[in-house]
Amino acid sequence: MISVDYHVHSSFSPDASNEMRKMVEKAVSLGLREIMFTDHFEFFSDGRPGNFCSDENYVSFIAEEALSLRSEYSDRIYVGLGLEIGQMQFALKKSEEIIGSYPFDFILASYHKVGDVDLSRYDYLKTDIKSLVHEYLSGLLCIAQSANFDSLAHIDLIKRYAHRQNVEIKIEKEEALVRKILKTLVDRGKFLEVNTSSMRQCFEEFFPSDKILMWYKEEGGEVVTIGSDSHRTDDIAEDFDKAEKLVSALGLNVLKNYRRNRGMYET
Ligand SMILES: [Zn+2]
Numbered sequence: 001m002i003s004v005d006y007h008v009h010s011s012f013s014p015d016a017s018n019e020m021r022k023m024v025e026k027a028v029s030l031g032l033r034e035i036m037f038t039d040h041f042e043f044f045s046d047g048r049p050g051n052f053c054s055d056e057n058y059v060s061f062i063a064e065e066a067l068s069l070r071s072e073y074s075d076r077i078y079v080g081l082g083l084e085i086g087q088m089q090f091a092l093k094k095s096e097e098i099i100g101s102y103p104f105d106f107i108l109a110s111y112h113k114v115g116d117v118d119l120s121r122y123d124y125l126k127t128d129i130k131s132l133v134h135e136y137l138s139g140l141l142c143i144a145q146s147a148n149f150d151s152l153a154h155i156d157l158i159k160r161y162a163h164r165q166n167v168e169i170k171i172e173k174e175e176a177l178v179r180k181i182l183k184t185l186v187d188r189g190k191f192l193e194v195n196t197s198s199m200r201q202c203f204e205e206f207f208p209s210d211k212i213l214m215w216y217k218e219e220g221g222e223v224v225t226i227g228s229d230s231h232r233t234d235d236i237a238e239d240f241d242k243a244e245k246l247v248s249a250l251g252l253n254v255l256k257n258y259r260r261n262r263g264m265y266e267t
């Protein structure tokens with residue numbers, strides 16, 4: 001059984017519902033050994049006024065609460081301090097400062113906003129999909145090549161939002177570029193995330209698809225991180241049984257006990 005969830009949002013994230021303590025209690029009740037909080041930190045505001053998830057006080061509140069719960073629940077579960085940083089390829093220096101200011105266990109890198117427009121806000125029926133996908137994948141490649149992180153999150157996220165508008169996107173059509181991202185992760189010692197949230201959104205595969213996971217393996221990838229991307233207690237560790245079957249069928253291992261500052265991990 002996969003006993004770690006490496007992508008969880010607490011109510012510190014503006015799009016999440018439950019406070020950290022409730023998330024930890026639910027994880028304990030499910031028998032998890034680790035819960036890794038990866039609340040959002042976003043570069044760029046998507047046109048919103050002020051800073052959206054990019055205030056440093058906000059990170060200090062997250063760190064304080066996670067570390068406090070870690071000690072309180074230390075006999076039952078490890079409460080990990082992580083962060084999901086969006087668009088870090090455009091703010092490498094600032095990312096380093098934030099990452100260096102707190103004792104993070106794990107950094108997830110994401111690309112949510114192409115051209116400072118959140119992927120959820122595009123009109124996919126009126127957008128040139130081929131160029132948008134190319135720009136999106138080029139941004140992911142830039143993150144993979146240049147940023148300081150541990151795992152690349154939901155690399156086919158763009159499918160989710162297009163699907164809501166009945167537009168089906170296959171990033172697999174850009175095989176050479178996708179493979180280049182995967183190879184770069186392997187060469188730089190970074191991991192690829194298997195994000196199970198797709199199953200809750202009417203997809204029949206995880207993010208990424210089985211095909212991309214096979215390419216990751218072919219490019220030399222051995223280890224994945226598994227995350228539910230839950231924004232509420234009910235979704236923690238959702239569909240991990242299916243993820244476990246798939247990952248082991250592909251001969252991949254699941255990351256656990258990862259502590260980036262201590263250079264330790266197990267699979
Ligand atoms: Zn995300």
Ligand SMILES: [Zn+2]
Pocket residue numbers: 007009084229
């Ligand atoms: Zn997330």
